[in-house]
Amino acid sequence: MSMKSWQNQRGFLFLKEERCKGCGFCIDLCPKKVLRQSEVMNAKGYHPPELYDVEGCIMCDICTEICPDFAIYRYRSKERGKNA
Amino acid sequence: MLEFINGDVACAEGAIAAGCRFFGGYPITPSTEIAERMALRLPQVGGAFMQMEDELASIMCVLGASWAGKKAMTATSGPGFSLMQESIGLAAMTETPCVIVDVQRAGPSTGLPTLVAQGDVMQSRFGSHGDYRTIVLAPANAQEMYDLTIRAFNLSERFRTPVIVLSDEVCGHITSGVDLREKVDIENRKKPGSSECLPFKADEDLIPPMAVAGEGYRFHVTGLTHNEKGYPVTSAEVQQALVTRLVDKVEKRKGEIVDAEFFMLDDADMCVIAYGSEAGSAKKAVKMAREKGIKAGLLRPKVLWPLGNFEDYVKDMKKVLVVELNSGQFYSDAKCWNRNTKLLGGYGGELHRPDDILKVMEVF
Amino acid sequence: MVPQEHPLEQLLRSDRMPHIWCPGCGLGTDLGCYLRALSGMDLDKVAFVSGIGCSGRAAGYVAVDSFHVTHGRGIPFAIGLKVANPELTVTVWGGDGDIFAIGGNHFIHAARRNIELNVICINNAIYGMTGGQVAPSTPLRAKTTTTPYGNYEHPFNFSYMAAASGATYVARWTTAHTKELTKSMREALEWKGFSFIEVISMCPTTFGRRNGFADGLEMLKDMKARSEVKNFPDLEDTDIGEKIVVGKFVEKEKRSYLEEVKQWR
Ligand SMILES: Cc1ncc(C[n+]2csc(CCOP(=O)(O)OP(=O)(O)O)c2C)c(N)n1
Numbered sequence: 001m002s003m004k005s006w007q008n009q010r011g012f013l014f015l016k017e018e019r020c021k022g023c024g025f026c027i028d029l030c031p032k033k034v035l036r037q038s039e040v041m042n043a044k045g046y047h048p049p050e051l052y053d054v055e056g057c058i059m060c061d062i063c064t065e066i067c068p069d070f071a072i073y074r075y076r077s078k079e080r081g082k083n084a
Numbered sequence: 085m086l087e088f089i090n091g092d093v094a095c096a097e098g099a100i101a102a103g104c105r106f107f108g109g110y111p112i113t114p115s116t117e118i119a120e121r122m123a124l125r126l127p128q129v130g131g132a133f134m135q136m137e138d139e140l141a142s143i144m145c146v147l148g149a150s151w152a153g154k155k156a157m158t159a160t161s162g163p164g165f166s167l168m169q170e171s172i173g174l175a176a177m178t179e180t181p182c183v184i185v186d187v188q189r190a191g192p193s194t195g196l197p198t199l200v201a202q203g204d205v206m207q208s209r210f211g212s213h214g215d216y217r218t219i220v221l222a223p224a225n226a227q228e229m230y231d232l233t234i235r236a237f238n239l240s241e242r243f244r245t246p247v248i249v250l251s252d253e254v255c256g257h258i259t260s261g262v263d264l265r266e267k268v269d270i271e272n273r274k275k276p277g278s279s280e281c282l283p284f285k286a287d288e289d290l291i292p293p294m295a296v297a298g299e300g301y302r303f304h305v306t307g308l309t310h311n312e313k314g315y316p317v318t319s320a321e322v323q324q325a326l327v328t329r330l331v332d333k334v335e336k337r338k339g340e341i342v343d344a345e346f347f348m349l350d351d352a353d354m355c356v357i358a359y360g361s362e363a364g365s366a367k368k369a370v371k372m373a374r375e376k377g378i379k380a381g382l383l384r385p386k387v388l389w390p391l392g393n394f395e396d397y398v399k400d401m402k403k404v405l406v407v408e409l410n411s412g413q414f415y416s417d418a419k420c421w422n423r424n425t426k427l428l429g430g431y432g433g434e435l436h437r438p439d440d441i442l443k444v445m446e447v448f
Numbered sequence: 449m450v451p452q453e454h455p456l457e458q459l460l461r462s463d464r465m466p467h468i469w470c471p472g473c474g475l476g477t478d479l480g481c482y483l484r485a486l487s488g489m490d491l492d493k494v495a496f497v498s499g500i501g502c503s504g505r506a507a508g509y510v511a512v513d514s515f516h517v518t519h520g521r522g523i524p525f526a527i528g529l530k531v532a533n534p535e536l537t538v539t540v541w542g543g544d545g546d547i548f549a550i551g552g553n554h555f556i557h558a559a560r561r562n563i564e565l566n567v568i569c570i571n572n573a574i575y576g577m578t579g580g581q582v583a584p585s586t587p588l589r590a591k592t593t594t595t596p597y598g599n600y601e602h603p604f605n606f607s608y609m610a611a612a613s614g615a616t617y618v619a620r621w622t623t624a625h626t627k628e629l630t631k632s633m634r635e636a637l638e639w640k641g642f643s644f645i646e647v648i649s650m651c652p653t654t655f656g657r658r659n660g661f662a663d664g665l666e667m668l669k670d671m672k673a674r675s676e677v678k679n680f681p682d683l684e685d686t687d688i689g690e691k692i693v694v695g696k697f698v699e700k701e702k703r704s705y706l707e708e709v710k711q712w713r
């Protein structure tokens with residue numbers, strides 16, 4: 001399954017593109033508005049989101065929680081908080 | 085230990101002896117004494133009794149208890165048995181061991197709540213939708229209410245299928261001496277070995293071992309057509325394989341299940357077929373017929389379904405008479421064994437009298 | 449090493465993903481909240497039961513002992529599991545039709561007994577699985593395939609009914625309230641007695657589209673906007689109308705079924 005990921009110093013954002021059904025919840029609810037619909041079309045015919053402003057993502061978990069398809073999710077860097 | 089109890093109480097005692105530790109039910113004449121006895125007895129042996137809000141719930145909590153690893157039973161009569169049918173199909177599909185006692189009364193509908201009939205014979209066989217096989221036992225007296233209830237548990241554990249004890253009002257209510265046996269044989273369901281097992285993959289005996297909830301298997305159970313993993317699959321092939329096995333595990337192994345009493349059949353040329361409490365009258369009629377020089381005998385199936393291969397006993401008889409308290413629900417199969425088969429049917433309310441059976445035998 | 453799997457992957461039957469639910473359906477999000485609530489519990493001792501419906505399919509996706517039974521009968525099945533093995537934590541998950549139409553009688557009696565079950569009803573105001581027929585929670589005047597002229601039946605207030613029937617823990621949230629819903633679900637899972645959570649959710653496919661919503665997102669935003677958080681409100685004021693009152697509605701002490709059983713034996 002095709003997996004996309006983006007990284008900034010706060011952590012990683014992952015996307016299992018094939019699970020996405022293009023509902024747009026993550027794009028709309030992202031507090032930083034750093035997601036948008038991509039041009040990619042997955043096997044089911046949906047356009048998954050993409051993180052177009054990687055640095056702008058605050059790894060906040062809102063997209064992870066609202067995604068009905070367990071497609072998009074973030075992991076925070078472990079170091080953060082300890083070193084800062 | 086001989087006790088004077090009625091058939092319903094004997095049934096409850098049989099259940100306890102067989103290891104039943106959960107009962108869910110809803111009161112209905114003439115089965116209520118079973119629930120009452122279970123309410124009294126289960127707490128004494130560490131079991132649980134629940135009076136549910138209806139029979140839909142009764143059968144379902146029984147299935148739930150079975151998946152939690154307990155031997156479980158419910159008891160009812162026609163109207164409640166009708167309500168249970170959808171979930172009896174679920175039990176067959178999910179291969180859930182459970183025992184359902186139907187103490188028959190006259191129907192249709194509310195009918196004659198306090199009087200005997202045998203109108204649920206076909207419903208006990210094919211009452212739920214779709215194709216499946218159940219095992220149906222027909223006790224004829226209080227002693228058999230005890231013995232066959234024990235057997236029902238053993239068969240349901242061995243075959244992972246619902247087993248129905250198809251009793252009737254007379255059998256449930258007549259009090260007699262019942263031997264509450266000191267030693268009874270008890271069977272338990274097969275357990276799976278490793279947690280990697282496929283929960284619905286059958287062994288050679290056509291039965292999958294059964295995991296129960298809380299043991300870490302994390303299995304899935306569904307009434308949808310499912311594969312060996314237990315996952316739903318929408319395909320004709322999987323349906324074919326699954327239902328074939330559900331039917332075969334009972335039909336191909338019916339030699340282990342079928343049981344009957346053969347009375348004076350060796351030299352007989354007339355065979356009377358009767359079961360349940362009707363068999364008492366029929367046996368008496370056979371004896372009376374013998375006194376009059378009619379060479380009659382009795383075939384009494386103790387297991388109605390799966391249908392036994394009784395053809396060998398019956399095919400060379402000159403005459404076969406099926407006596408039952410319905411319009412021919414067993415007769416419709418029995419008549420295939422011998423061309424000269426007649427029915428003495430009825431709609432219930434009272435048993436056939438031996439005299440009346442004899443009259444029919446005389447003019448046959 | 450950076451983990452590649454979804455944080456809930458271990459709780460899902462991954463080999464069954466993607467699930468069958470439509471784009472924009474609330475069920476996946478609701479289930480995600482439940483799985484998050486489960487995290488850290490002894491999963492070998494959790495049993496998940498559902499009846500039939502789109503909601504009912506959840507049983508097939510949760511990686512604990514799971515049972516997908518007959519329509520409306522999840523509760524009595526779960527009662528059998530729980531009473532036969534009190535060690536189990538048992539959740540019943542179902543649609544509004546499943547739990548309150550065909551299974552309504554089981555619900556009120558289970559609540560009356562204060563039996564140790566955790567019942568979660570996904571209230572999407574419609575019969576989703578069968579294509580959009582009127583449900584006991586469909587708002588007055590809404591269009592469904594069996595109310596082509598608009599619904600003329602008054603809907604139930606499930607949370608009020610749960611409380612009136614004897615449930616000792618009741619909460620209502622919408623799919624938009626993921627954090628609050630997760631927290632309530634955890635409380636409900638750990639509750640000693642009958643707990644009930646009503647999740648106001650969206651079915652864009654069979655309800656939304658006939659009632660003026662473009663998609664699931666629009667419905668999600670609409671329910672969020674209409675929500676008003678009120679803890680322990682007067683339950684008479686919680687009928688779903690223009691406003692959707694959400695929050696923790698009931699949390700009260702009362703001996704549970706199994707405690708009563710012990711008491712009397
Ligand atoms: C006894 C029975 N009657 C009818 C049905 C058909 N049926 C399947 S799901 C359903 C209703 C589903 O609605 P709901 O419970 O609200 O769940 P949803 O699909 O909206 O999640 C019905 C009527 C059935 N499966 N069994």
Ligand code: SF4
Nearest residue numbers: 030057058059060063
């Ligand atoms: S983690 Fe937060 S900020 Fe980043 S994309 Fe998701 S919702 Fe937006």
Ligand code: SF4
Nearest residue numbers: 020021023024026067
């Ligand atoms: S919320 Fe999930 S399914 Fe919906 S668009 Fe985003 S990634 Fe895709």
Ligand code: SF4
Nearest residue numbers: 469470473502576651
């Ligand atoms: S029909 Fe409705 S409830 Fe069912 S999966 Fe689709 S959106 Fe969800």
